[in-house]
Amino acid sequence: MSDTTPAQGNALVRCPHCEEQVPAGAYCGSCGGHLGEEQPHRRHSYAAAPYESVHRAAVISTLFPHLPHRNAHVFREVFGGGVAVVILLAALRLYTPATLAAALLLPVLYVLYLYEVEVYEHEPWSVIAATFITGVVLGTVYSLVLSHFSDLALNGTAHGPFISGVVLPVIILLLMVAGPLLLLDRAHFDETLDGLTFGVASALGFTLAVVVAGEWHVLTTTLRGSGVPADSMLRIVRGGIVAAVVNATTAGLITATLWQRRHRHAAGRHRSAWRGLPASALVAFLAQIGLALASYFIDDLLLDVIVWAMAAMLLLVWLRVVLHHALLDEGAEHHVGPLGVCAECHHVVPTMRFCPDCGAARSAAPKHLRSGAIPTTEAPA
Amino acid sequence: MSAATPSWGPQAAVPHAQVGRKLGDHHVIFVAGGVIAAIVIVISAIAALVHPNPPPCALYCGPQSQPPLPAASTYTNRAHGFSIDYPAGELTVAVDQADLVEFHSDGGPIDFRVVRAASLDDAISQAQQQLDGSEFQDMQEVGSVRGAELGYVPGKGAVWSATYQPSDGGDSGPVRIAIIAAQSHGLTVVATMFSDYDSDTDLAPYGLSGAQTFDYPISGFHFPGQ
Numbered sequence: 379m380s381d382t383t384p385a386q387g388n389a390l391v392r393c394p395h396c397e398e399q400v401p402a403g404a405y406c407g408s409c410g411g412h413l414g415e416e417q418p419h420r421r422h423s424y425a426a427a428p429y430e431s432v433h434r435a436a437v438i439s440t441l442f443p444h445l446p447h448r449n450a451h452v453f454r455e456v457f458g459g460g461v462a463v464v465i466l467l468a469a470l471r472l473y474t475p476a477t478l479a480a481a482l483l484l485p486v487l488y489v490l491y492l493y494e495v496e497v498y499e500h501e502p503w504s505v506i507a508a509t510f511i512t513g514v515v516l517g518t519v520y521s522l523v524l525s526h527f528s529d530l531a532l533n534g535t536a537h538g539p540f541i542s543g544v545v546l547p548v549i550i551l552l553l554m555v556a557g558p559l560l561l562l563d564r565a566h567f568d569e570t571l572d573g574l575t576f577g578v579a580s581a582l583g584f585t586l587a588v589v590v591a592g593e594w595h596v597l598t599t600t601l602r603g604s605g606v607p608a609d610s611m612l613r614i615v616r617g618g619i620v621a622a623v624v625n626a627t628t629a630g631l632i633t634a635t636l637w638q639r640r641h642r643h644a645a646g647r648h649r650s651a652w653r654g655l656p657a658s659a660l661v662a663f664l665a666q667i668g669l670a671l672a673s674y675f676i677d678d679l680l681l682d683v684i685v686w687a688m689a690a691m692l693l694l695v696w697l698r699v700v701l702h703h704a705l706l707d708e709g710a711e712h713h714v715g716p717l718g719v720c721a722e723c724h725h726v727v728p729t730m731r732f733c734p735d736c737g738a739a740r741s742a743a744p745k746h747l748r749s750g751a752i753p754t755t756e757a758p759a
Numbered sequence: 760m761s762a763a764t765p766s767w768g769p770q771a772a773v774p775h776a777q778v779g780r781k782l783g784d785h786h787v788i789f790v791a792g793g794v795i796a797a798i799v800i801v802i803s804a805i806a807a808l809v810h811p812n813p814p815p816c817a818l819y820c821g822p823q824s825q826p827p828l829p830a831a832s833t834y835t836n837r838a839h840g841f842s843i844d845y846p847a848g849e850l851t852v853a854v855d856q857a858d859l860v861e862f863h864s865d866g867g868p869i870d871f872r873v874v875r876a877a878s879l880d881d882a883i884s885q886a887q888q889q890l891d892g893s894e895f896q897d898m899q900e901v902g903s904v905r906g907a908e909l910g911y912v913p914g915k916g917a918v919w920s921a922t923y924q925p926s927d928g929g930d931s932g933p934v935r936i937a938i939i940a941a942q943s944h945g946l947t948v949v950a951t952m953f954s955d956y957d958s959d960t961d962l963a964p965y966g967l968s969g970a971q972t973f974d975y976p977i978s979g980f981h982f983p984g985q
Contacts (some may be wrong), residue, residue: 449780449782452787452788453786455788456787456788456791460791460795472803474802475799475800475803476802477798478795478798478799478802478803479795482794482795482798482799483795486791486794486795487791489780490787490790490791493782494780494781494782494787496781597802609913610913613913624856674905677902677903679906695810719773723772724772724773724774725772725773726772728771742923746781
């Protein structure tokens with residue numbers, strides 16, 4: 379995919395960004411910078427999915443960063459198709475199936491993603507338990523406790539703006555990052571994307587439980603509901619899909635930067651206070667609080683959904699910027715390894731922190747493909 | 760810096776089919792679709808079996824018999840099949856007609872009216888226009904009712920402020936009027952209530968001093984089949 383002619387032979391060039399001698403190619407295999415550009419940030423090429431811009435509000439390549447683009451398209455299509463099915467079911471007033479499909483869509487895709495890329499390495503059950511299942515349990519407990527203290531009141535909520543808009547969002551976010559903390563000290567889960575994956579999985583489990591528990595009265599009534607389909611459709615899309623993306627992004631933002639700070643593999647070339655743990659946590663909490671307050675004060679449901687959707691897109695872009703620079707920063711160790719297959723572009727390249735051809739970070743590749751073993755029948759001479 | 764730089768040849772691409780992959784495209788589609796569909800179908804089937812949709816009304820739609828709540832009475836409307844749980848000690852049925860039931864309480868009156876309307880907004884507008892302008896003077900819309908529901912059916916609602924001038928010449932005073940409309944199974948119902956204005960909105964949402972009393976029949980409203 380590179381714009382430049384692939385290097386021939388054993389040519390070494392000096393990277394203008396990290397000043398290491400690296401194999402010639404489009405990108406520096408050591409620091410990930412574009413060898414033909416002066417700026418090291420390569421904003422046109424996201425380190426986990428180099429075919430996409432960094433500033434792009436993409437759900438799959440942001441929350442599922444280990445997926446190579448050839449595998450990502452099917453997840454993207456299933457996600458898009460699932461959203462369309464949810465809208466269709468709601469339009470037909472089949473609110474129970476629509477609510478369930480919306481709540482299950484991202485969690486089921488994420489479990490498949492975990493299996494596909496083997497983020498859990500040799501500990502599948504402990505990782506699933508600490509993230510997804512813990513999220514489901516905490517979400518269920520949260521919903522049950524909250525419903526115990528809530529009554530159906532004339533104004534739709536028994537709480538004021540401080541409780542609904544500040545206290546509850548903070549509790550939600552803390553509960554979503556609680557499970558992944560159990561994995562923070564595992565030495566083999568030491569990458570920024572490990573933290574992101576655990577946070578996202580926990581948040582999706584939590585959101586699934588909250589939606590199912592919160593909408594239980596809808597799920598256990600008649601199959602074909604009543605009310606205005608457009609309103610119900612908006613409620614279901616916001617609660618089951620948009621809120622899941624917001625929760626996954628905010629929790630992932632915190633856990634990714636927490637992992638980055640804890641395991642300290644960063645070279646420091648891309649360090650910025652705006653992308654560190656305190657700033658990311660602040661953004662995550664402010665986003666949750668702001669959206670909760672917006673929902674409290676905005677009466678128009680369509681406007682509320684638009685606000686949530688725009689916030690989700692902004693959060694996705696923010697998270698991508700943080701992940702992009704974290705991946706570039708993780709390329710601290712300069713090592714030119716043996717030839718291997720890049721999981722992203724499938725070119726045979728020297729095994730380094732970044733693919734010299736497409737620029738994909740090797741830590742963003744599926745874990746079982748990182749060795750880059752070359753298929754024997756197609757190995758180059 | 761690396762200890763040794765290995766020899767690497769021209770960059771070649773390996774055929775995509777030979778790069779290891781645990782799940783093919785079809786696996787992702789079928790497993791994701793299958794798991795979601797299976798869970799949705801099972802729970803939807805349970806919902807349909809436990810709470811079947813009522814048959815459409817032909818000549819007569821009788822009310823569903825439901826056990827009354829402890830310390831509560833149930834009003835049933837035989838013409839349209841809806842029912843309302845209400846606290847007998849606090850509310851009394853003052854008017855019982857085919858399309859209208861009105862309760863009186865110390866907090867104020869609340870009535871439930873079956874209307875024909877193109878939309879919930881239209882139903883609310885109809886109910887607001889039926890209020891006697893000589894009794895409810897200087898009506899000003901305060902805002903909408905967040906999370907408005909009748910029973911568990913989401914609807915729409917709005918609140919007005921007004922000065923109430925009783926028709927019998929009693930003392931006038933500020934009141935709040937709330938109107939909530941919801942629709943289920945082709946039946947549109949509008950609940951209209953008003954009570955004295957109370958500035959303590961923690962105890963009296965939207966300034967309705969009788970809000971706590973009104974909550975009960977609003978929460979205990981059952982559309983036919985519920």
